[in-house]
Amino acid sequence: MSQRFHANRAALAGSTILAAAAAFAFAAPAAAQDGESAASEEGQLATIIVTANRRQENLQDVAVSAEILDQGRVDTIFSAAGDVTALAGSVPGLNIESSNGRVAPRFYIRGLGNTDFDLAASQPVxxxxxxVVLENVTLKSFPIFDVERIEVLRGPQGTLFGRNTPAGIVKVDSIKPSHETDVRAAMSFGSLDTISLSGAAGGSIVEDVLAFRVAAQLQRRGDWISNGFTGEEDVLGGFTDFAVRGQLLFTPTERFSMNASVNFRDLDGSSTFFRANVLGPTANQPTNTNKLNDNYDRDTVFYDAGGGNKANYQQFGVTLNTSYEFDFATLTSIGSYWTSEGSSRGDVDGGFGASFLPVMGPGFIPFPSDTQDSIDLEQYTQEIRLASNGDGPLSWQVGGFYFESDFDVTTVGFTFPPPVTVNHTNEAWALFGQLSYALTDSLKVTGGLRYTDDQKDFFVVSGAAPQPVSVQDDQFDWDIALFADVSDDASVYAKIANSFRGPTIQGRDVAFFSAPSVAQSENITSYEVGFKTELADRRVRLNGAVFYYTVEDPQFTAVGGAGNLVQLINANKGEAYGFELDSAFQITPEFLVTxxxxxxxxxxKDNALAVGICAQCTVTDPTVDIGGTTRALVGGNPFPNAPEWSGDLTARYGIPVGNSGEFFIFTDWTYLGETNFLLYESREFNAGSRIEGGLRVGYSGNNGEWELAAFARNITNEDNVLGVVDFNNNTAFVNDPRVIGVSFGVKY
Known part of the structure; x- marks a missing residue:
């Protein structure tokens, strides 16, 4: 790591670690599942608070297309020890997948994302x-637990949140310390030896001056996948994932507050399990198809490599959030330091050489396709923001932001010695501001502007000798929105926003004798019109938006193919349009549907863009010969991992029992429509409609102080393809199987 990086973060580390570490002295187990309805006592829908404008505001008053997942929904989603990718589809327009197991998830909003599997990958979400921005893909996988809410903000958010937000933001807010005593604990036990334990404790140390909160989560699953090559049963697939968060809140006066927090994670688990030749024809199924064929067995893989597909990671973060309230404005400082260190290994081809059985195995692979990627990362961020106070017609905020990261990525091919280590550094800074003015009692205009300078450098530390690479860009992001109340219960808005993703360097192929690739910045301009309504005495909520955006020089990643490369490319242009509709219906005080x-x-939009293709699949795009290599012309194709249709449905019904008890049933379903996984189109490498559902039935007693429930995730045991590898065989990776279990939680 660079000496400059250590010098820049020293001030934060020295001032926060002592205070934040003290939080560990109060360690206790974490949050119980909140099975209560989101409705108020009057049978109305609860007010939804968002912080899309870095302030707490009613969702119905903000010109943004957003959906919020509250504590109860989040706890249900992760009840079977799911990782971050379990959020896929829980918000319409949101997709998440990973080919690195429980680390390095890839996010997509409104169809815009990145399929790059490298640990240095850049994403537009x-x-x-x-x-605190978790920029690196490994940090994005930090477990979600003890949270107040998750906000999914669709569309460009570049003014207040910076570069690399042209698609949107997933914003996770943990439960903060308070002076009210809060003790929670929950445990669940399910099939596949699945265990999830969580707990939290918080309260006052010095009344009205010093408060604490500590939360922890342990997720575990036993080995459940057999290796058909070695004949060993139930030797793969298990994991142990532990995370803890400690916080101290210091409020010596009514105007000053300081929250110091520490986050830590230790993962010992499995990377993704690739399954060779499970798409396309077999002897019994001669038709080329994208459906899982009769080679597929969820409980079995055939591996002669991969070392058990192990993934081991440790992550650590310290944050100091300080604010002081002046008469006219509030000054906020957020400084944070994060590290991520670990590795994941996999049998990438999902099989072994030409001897794979059953019949119709992969094409000839003259070596074990066995790779391991590891990372050693440090990230430092500092934001200072001054935001106006008061309820006048004018509100404003200005600020500055600094970002620095330094990390090494080591790739081991095992049969391609020596290992190669490359270094990536990224330094960025920004100045931003936003003004909002109420032109009338019912019409408000909001505008923002942000200037960002982004610098990235790359060099090879060991194992190869390509020349260093540097990229730099500086740009303005901007947005303007009009928000109008058309009645007491309905509003409309219009918004134009511009945002960019900084230039990117991809160096993984250096380990496989190819030069690094570079993609220049991509720029999005988005047009959006929406409405917000609450009807029937706040028992019905209908929020919707229609959008159109263009992306100049969109960054894509050409992955896999016969050469199994990872190459960054820019298309000339990308285009998208669509709509979102979020609704909630409080049918009765006991029955809520969303x-x-x-x-x-x-x-x-690039008729000349040609990319490498698979060695064995059936490509349906036009092809051209470039230098003796067949390539597919991908102009007109959809973005990868961008289903046209997506949706979610939840329903909760409660039956009161006595004065303080309730029997309840809750179900949730997600839908992702037809999806193309790669830049080129083929008969095999795409998915039909995918659906998954969950069910929770239980009893809550003593006004919610305890709960006993039975649950199921992926209740219909769907086999859904989540992604593919197109290197010499029709390899896919799939979703988790059904997990059925019981849970018990208490809170005080």
Whole structure:
């Protein structure tokens, strides 16, 4: 790591570690599942608070297409020890997948994302934990637990949140310390030896001056996948994932507050399990198809390599959030330091050489396709923001932001010695501001502007000798929105926003004798019109938006193919349009239904863009010969991993028992429509409609102080293809199987 990086973070580390580490002295187990309805006592829908404008505001008053997942929904989603990718489809327009197991998830909003599997990959969806950007893909996988809410903000967010947000933001807010005593604990036990334990404790140390909160989560699953090559049963697939968060809140006066937090994670588990030749024809199924064929067995893989597909990671973060309230404005400082260190290994081809059985195995692979990628990362961020106070017609905020990361990525091919280590550094800074003015009692205009300078450098540390690479860009992001109340219960808005993703360097192929690739910045301009309504005395909520955006020089990643390369490319242009509708219906005080749907039509606008293709699949795009290599012309194709249709449905019904008890039933379903996984189109490497559902039935007693429930995730045991590898065989990776279990939680 660079000496400059250590010098820049020293001030934060020295001032926060002592205070934050003290939080560990109060360690206790974490949050119980909140099975209560989101409705108020009057049988109305609860007010939804968002922080899309870095302030707490009613969702119905903000010109943004957003959906919120509250504590109860989040706890249910992760009840079977799921990782971050379990959020896929829980918000219409949101997709998440990973070919690195429980680390390095890839996010997509409104169809815009990146399929790059490298640990240095850049994404157009930003993930924030307690207002701190988790930029690297491994940090984005930090477990979600003891949270107040998750906000999914669709569309460009570049003014207040910076570069690398042209698609949107997933914003996770943890439960903060308070002076009210809060003790929670929950445990669940399910099939596949699945265990999830969580707990939290918080309260006052010095009344009205010093408060604490500590939360922890342990997720575990036993080995459940057999290796058909070695004949060993139930030797793969298990994991142990532990995370803890400690916080101290210091409020010596009414005007000053300081929250110091520490986050830590230790993962000992499995990377993704690739399954060779499970797409396309077999002897019994001669038709080329994208459906899982009769080679597929969820409980069995055939591996002669991969070392058990192990993934081991440790992550650590320290954050100091300080604010002081002046008479006219509030000054906020957020400084944070994060590290991520670990590795994941996999049998990438999902099989072994030409001897794979049963019949119709992969093409000839003259070596074990066995790779391991590891990372050693440090990230430092600092934000200072001054935001106006008061309820006048004018509100404003200005600020500055600094970002620095330094990390090494080591790739081991095992049969391609020596290992190669490359270094990536990224330094960025920004100045931003936003003004909002109420032109009348019912019409408000908001505008923002942000200037960002982004610098990235790359060099090879050991194992190869390509020349260093540097890229730099500086740009303005901007947005303007009009928000109008058309009645007491309905509003409309219009918004134009511009945002960019900084230039990117991809160096993984250096380990396989190819030069690094570079993609220049991509720029998005988005047009959006929406409405917000609450009807029937706040028992019905209907929020919707229609959008159109263009992306100049969109960054894509050409992955896999016969050469199994990872190359960054820019298309000339991308285009998309669609809509989102989020709704909630409080049918009775005991019966709540939510329904969301999104339509995204994406298209690559570049008739000359040609990419490498698979060695064995059936490509349906036009092809050209370039230097003796067949390539597919991908202009007109959809963006990868961008289903046109997506949606979610939840329903909760409660039956009161006595004065303080309730029997309840809750179900949730997600839908992702037809999806193309790669830049080129083929008969095999795409998915039909995918659906998954969950069910929770239980009893809550003593006004919610305890709960006993039975649950199921992926209740219909769907076999859904989540992604593919197109290197010499029709390899896919799939979703988790059904997990059925019981849970018990208490809170005080």
């Amino acid at each position: 930003s993930v924030l934990l307690d207002d 329904l969301g749907v999104a339509y995204n039509n994406t298209e690559i």
